[in-house]
Amino acid sequence: MTDSNKFHPTLAIANIKNHISITMEIENVQYATWVKLFKVHAHSYKVLHHIVPSKKDKEKVPKTNEEKELWSTLDVAILQWIYAKISHDLLHTILELDATTMEAWNRLSDIFKDNKNSWAVTLEQEFYRTNIKDFLNASAYCQRLKQLSDQLKSVDESMSNNCCVLQMVVGLTEAYNGVAILIRQRDPFPLFYQACSMLTLEEVGLAKKVATSRGVTMVVKRVNHSLSKNSHQ
Template sequence: MTENKSSFHSALVVSNICNHISITLEMENVQYSTWVELIKIITRSHKVLHHIIPPEKPTVLTSEDEKELWSTLDDTILSWIYATISNDLLHTIIEPDTTIMDAWNRLRDIFQDNKNSHVVTLEAEFSNTKMENFPNVSTYVSV
């Protein structure tokens, strides 16, 4: 990390994360993979990816300044997550005194745990879609 309490960190100047993450993650729209990639890009570009994806060698915080900066960055990235998800998801994952890693893992669990059941549901919908229920082939294909 850094030894100087007044050190500049680029992640702290991102005033509106929605300028960088153009989608809102919602339960209804399956955009989780896209949203994750966008979050990874912004966290990599600001050198804070290790807050959501632990490095192979754990970060050791030795000074109080390093611990304070880590906490500040953690809260900053957490606010990015909260600003880019729907209100329903926010109310599902938000808890007092949570870390970004906790919120990140909760979101992963919501979307990844549902993956198999979602595939089964989509396959069932597809199998039950009949061409005769549509006025023409173009409408059928666009579904």
């Protein structure tokens, strides 16, 4: 049996939404993250060459009818992945009759490049406004800063490690003054992931203190209640 007659694993995917969590929209700036996830998935199913051709792929042009049919079938399947993971606005913008996967992929890239400068401004503003008080915990806060930093890098506005660490510290509340001072005093600054680890450990320590304080308060209340009850007997 030739390779062209074998069932390709790409065709077994019934719902791409179960594999790629992000849906790309014009309104949010997640193009770079979306592209990374899509490429990883395409690579794992051995169809990356349908969106990013290499020199080797140019040498392996489908020749037989079976090879051409398989290529065409796979290309349509990957095109369906793209259409399923973009917003309706983007879909209507890039949708064209008989378009190939690579043509659709390149149109999305063009849309992103056309808006690169305005997205850079938007991302930078959000990066410097990010504050830990707007997140459930330190981990989510650090994750958002890292995400924004990665997205800025994708629009050629790379943030240095020191800049990311400083912004992380600036966005902390007074409760984290201890770890903020500790990070600032480091020379050189810790790597961003190390600073995030320090912040997370500090948060755990603060949570334990709060729990202990509440426990002591409850015990005191019970003792006072018991003493008050005894004094009235």
